[in-house]
Amino acid sequence: MPELPEVENVVRTLAPRLCGCRIERVRMSASRVFRGRQGEIEASLPGCRVLAVRRYGKNILIELDRCLLRVHLGMTGKLLFDAEQATHPRATLWLCREAEAETGVLIFDDIRQFGRFETLPAEGEEALALGPEPLELSLGAFCKALGERGGAVKNVLLDQHFLRGMGNIYTDEALFLAGIHPLTPASRVTRKKAAALYEAMRLLLQEAIDAGGSSISDYVDAEGRRGGFQDRHQVYGRAAQPCTRCGTLIRRMVVAQRGTHYCPRCQRLAIKRPTR
C-alpha cells in the first residue's frame, strides 16, 4: 500500500519522463476512481503540457499548464509507462514531446479502485487542506499538536489532517521504534516519548524512501520496480513472530479498522494517572 515513501519514489521516477510532455489523447474506462468526472477529464487533458510533478502527502500532483491532475494511488493504484504491466487500466494518456511523434503512454492502473484520478484547478491542493509534511515539521510543533488531540495515537498519526503521508505500515513501525502502545491516548504521550516518535518517524520515512519504499502487496514505482524496505519491517506483517528487540511474540489487533502490529513488551499501555 503506497504511503509517503512509496509515493515519493513514484514521483521521482515519473517526473523525468513526464515533464515537458504534451498529452495527446486520453482513454478512460468507467471506474469510480474518477468520481463522476470522467467526461470533464477527457475534455480537459488533451493538449495540456506537463510542467512539473510533485508529491502532496500521498497525492501525486501533475502540474499542467491549464490545471492540476491529482492522482491518489489508494491501495492498489499504479502509474506505469509499460502497458505490459497494466492489468486493470483505468486511464491511459498518450504523450508526446516537442516536435516529436508519440513518445509513449502513461497508464493509471488500479485493481480495487480505491485510488483517485481527477483534475483540480491550479493551486487546487490547498482545497485538500492536509496537515504538514512529517519531514518538514519541527519537533516542537509536532509535540504541541499531538498533545492537543483526542483519540488513540495510532488514529491521530493516520489522520491526514494531522500529518500528511503516514499510513498503516509506517505508523506501526514508528510506534514500535518509539516504544509506544498504539492505543495510548495522544494527549497522554509523554514529551520524551513524543520526541522519540518524532525522530523514529523521520528516520523511518527517510530510510524507506532511500530503500525504494515497501512492496507489501503489489506496489511498484513508475518504472515497475519493487521497493526493498518490506524486508526491514520490525512489526508490520510479523504477527506471532519474535520481536527483534526482546523476543516476545508480536501481536496483531485492530485499531482504527486496520490491522495493527505491536510488541506487547516493548510497547506497554501505561496510562499514568496524575499524582494528585
Add this chain to the structure above:
DNA sequence: ATCTATTCCTGGCTGC
C-alpha cells in the same frame, strides 16, 4: 466540533 463506524472494491488465500 470531534471522534468513531461504515462503505467501497477485487485478488489472493484458506479450508472444506
Add this chain to the structure above:
DNA sequence: TGCAGCCAGGAATAGA
C-alpha cells in the same frame, strides 16, 4: 479442482 468465505485498508461519508 472448485468454490464459498474471509481478509487487506485510504479516505469520504454518515452517525454519535
